[in-house]
Amino acid sequence: MTNGQESGGAPGYGAAPQQNPYGQGAHAPNPYAQPVPPQQPYGRPAAASNPYAQPAADPQPVPYPRPVPPQQPDAARRPDPAARFEAAPQPGGFPGPAPRRNRAAVLLQFLLQWIYAPLWILGLVAVFVVLILADYSGGGPDSDGWVRVNRSFIPPRRLRAELTGRPEDWERYVTPLLERRIAAAEATHAAGGGTVQPDLGREVSVGLAVRLYRGLGADGVVRIAERFGWQGVPNGTDAEQVRLVRRFPAPAALAAPSPQDPPAAPGTPWGPQPTRFALLLPVVFLLQIVYVPVYGLLTFWVNHPEPDRWERWGARWTVGPRAFKAEFTNSPAAWDRHIRRILKRDATRELARPADGYGPLLAPDGTFLRRITLHRATYCGAGAHRALRIAAEEGWVLDPAYAPDPVNSLRLCRADHR
Known part of the structure; x- marks a missing residue:
């Protein structure tokens, strides 16, 4: 017995055959009309709920918006190369290999750099010393290229790729370099970095200059980045650099107490934290005059795997004049005054920013979120929950x-x- 269709697409039971078996009709939908695309974990993230809408009635009111839990990416699934950020680039959308450099020029630069690079660094140190002694406060050049000695330096690992020009040699050089930069960017996201998107997700980016992948091309760099779940951005890539991005969804839930909840217990993450020994604070306050300038230079020159390492170090070994009294006395009233003072300062600065500067974060009705950050040193002795209650006011x-x-x-x- 047939199921209503014979071979060749003719309907059974003696009915007249359809003229167009794949046309849109009332009897049979077109199976090739709009196939359901497979879900891509690194394509467009799932749209979160509008953070500016009024929340529905809840037995336990929550004073902050909660986004809809987005689809979490499957770490075990290798990203589909067809899934790209925003518009999928057409073939040739990313520049190919750049012209190969002259071998003699590459060898000459490699030999001379061991002479001029140290002299360049000594010259920079001398310039900074002169500027400090002269109390120079004028403007500097628009670009910091004259400070970056490494931009004209060819490391030995890149020399072979520069001389042979083979894509496989360039790929062996670029892959570990790109892997390190991607790991550093993802660590930055884990520490709270990244650009907030309209759906409350965050985006981190990595850029590579053409000198680092000359013989491979931007299309080759994008192909390597896709192995790690990253995507290339055609509108941010040109002949001089390639830009890579990855979007992370917003947290599924905020595991935090409400400002109306009872105060958190001391020693808990949301409760008051132990403060430093009171008699040690005057010593730290005086010594920081000497080591804070060195600390500032280290934060500029040294990149640590933990992006917030220097910030935590500063919170431990420095003390500001405004926080000195609160930490020295460890009085709840002094901590409250300090929190309110810092909150007012940061809020005033943020509220002074024009709304047009938020760009894509503006909702269609002109609503947007202003953001500030209170660091641990601001509320250590009072607790994060106490600071949250004061901010909620x-x-x-x-x-x-x-x-x-x-x-x-x-x-x-x-x-x-707006």
């Missing part, structure tokens, strides 16, 4: 784009309208 709530990290900082937001 001024309309500031936990930022739903970040996972709460009360031990180190409080990221707050407040809805505003």
Whole structure:
């Protein structure tokens, strides 16, 4: 017995055959009309709920918006190369290999760089010393290229690729370099970095100059980046650089107490934290005059695997004049005054920013979120929950784009309208 269709597409039971078996009709839908695309974990992220809409009634009111839990990417699944950021680039959308450099020029630069690079560094040190002694406060050049000695330096690992020009040699050089930069960018996201997107997700980016992948081309770099779940950005890539991005979804939930909850217990992540020994603070206050300048230079020149390492170090070994009294006395009233003072300062600065500067974060109705951050040194002795209660009095709530990290900082937001 047939199921209603014979071979060749003719209907059974003696009915007249259809003229167009794949046309849109009432009897049979077109199986090739709009296939359901497979879900891509690194394509466009799932749209989160509108953070500016009024929340529905809840037995336990929450003072901050909660986004809809987005689809989490499957770490075990290798990203589909066809899934690209925003518009999928057409073939040839990324520049290919750049012209090969002259071998003699490459060898000459490699030999001479061991002479001029140290002299260049000594010259920079001399310039900075002169500027400090002269109390120079004028403007500098628009670009910092004259400071970056490494831009004209050919490491031995790249010399072979420069001389042979073979794509496989360039790929062997670029792959570990790109892997390190991607790992550093993802660590930055884990520490709270990245650019907030309209759906409350965050985007981190990596850029490579053409000198680092000359014989491979931007298309080859994008192909390597896709192995790590990253995508190339055609509109941010040109003949001089390639730009790679990865989007991370917003946290599924904010595991944090409400400002109306009872105070958190001391020693817990949201409660008061132990402060430094009171008699040690005057010593730290005086010694930091000597080592804070060195600390500032290290934060500029030395990249640490933990992006917030220097910030945590500064919170431990420095003390500001405004926080000195609060930490020295460890009085709840002094901590409250300090929190309110810092909150007012940062909020005033943020509220002074024009709404047009938020760009794509503006909702269609002109609503957007203003953001500030309170560091641990601001509320250490009072606790993050106490700082959250004080901030809630001024309309500031936990930022739903970040996972709460009360031990180190409080990221707050407040809805505003243009």
